[in-house]
Amino acid sequence: xxxxxxxxxxxxxxxxxxxxxxxxxxxxxxxxxxxxxxxxxxxxxxxxxxxxxxxxxxxxxxxxxxxxxxxxxxxxxxxxxxxxxxxxxxxxxxxxxxxxxxxxxxxxxxxxxxx
Amino acid sequence: xxxxxxxxxxxxxxxxxxxxxxxxxxxxxxxxxxxxxxxxxxxxxxxxxxxxxxxxxxxxxxxxxxxxxxxxxxxxxxxxxxxxxxxxxxxxxxxxxxxxxxxxxxxxxx
Numbered sequence: 647x648x649x650x651x652x653x654x655x656x657x658x659x660x661x662x663x664x665x666x667x668x669x670x671x672x673x674x675x676x677x678x679x680x681x682x683x684x685x686x687x688x689x690x691x692x693x694x695x696x697x698x699x700x701x702x703x704x705x706x707x708x709x710x711x712x713x714x715x716x717x718x719x720x721x722x723x724x725x726x727x728x729x730x731x732x733x734x735x736x737x738x739x740x741x742x743x744x745x746x747x748x749x750x751x752x753x754x755x756x757x758x759x760x761x
Numbered sequence: 762x763x764x765x766x767x768x769x770x771x772x773x774x775x776x777x778x779x780x781x782x783x784x785x786x787x788x789x790x791x792x793x794x795x796x797x798x799x800x801x802x803x804x805x806x807x808x809x810x811x812x813x814x815x816x817x818x819x820x821x822x823x824x825x826x827x828x829x830x831x832x833x834x835x836x837x838x839x840x841x842x843x844x845x846x847x848x849x850x851x852x853x854x855x856x857x858x859x860x861x862x863x864x865x866x867x868x869x870x871x
Binding site for chain 1 (some may be wrong): 793795797799802803804806807810814848854856858859860861863864871
């Protein structure tokens with residue numbers, strides 16, 4: 647149990663386009679999901695907290711208009727990178743918290759390359 | 762800033778126990794100790810967590826000192842597939858943010 651999936655697993659796009667990444671909890675409901683970003687040879691950095699049915703909470707320095715988060719159901723959160731630029735190239739990872747319990751489970755990640 | 766301190770790297774022989782230390786001297790009473798690991802180019806994998814008592818599951822054991830200021834993750838019989846970056850994180854539980862530090866790069870050698 648406690649499986650989190652992400653789609654796509656990797657994406658290449660042109661500069662200026664928008665990219666949507668999906669995060670799904672496959673076998674449990676997640677009121678709260680988290681989005682992280684990881685640059686090469688660095689640790690994970692929390693970008694935002696996504697709550698079902700409400701606006702996401704962004705960490706300091708993360709542009710909410712650039713990284714749009716929608717958490718429309720208890721099993722799906724989406725991250726849209728708008729007007730992507732090469733510096734947005736990174737490994738994007740989501741996590742979801744079990745409603746009954748104290749643990750977050752992570753997705754496999756989405757590798758984004760902006761040309 | 763991360764609330765934990767871990768050694769940057771450790772080597773371990775295959776088949777031997779791996780003991781990974783973590784200091785969290787400023788841990789609060791309602792914060793859990795979590796351990797995750799990240800194998801190259803994958804999402805972090807949950808290993809174990811605890812509040813006060815020692816914990817054991819099919820992957821590892823977690824030993825938390827009585828004052829809760831440090832803990833040790835024990836991989837009882839390390840395999841080559843245990844090579845990964847191991848992160849020790851303190852957090853308030855399922856709604857709490859996970860702040861990742863640099864972790865410990867564990868390399869298991871034959």
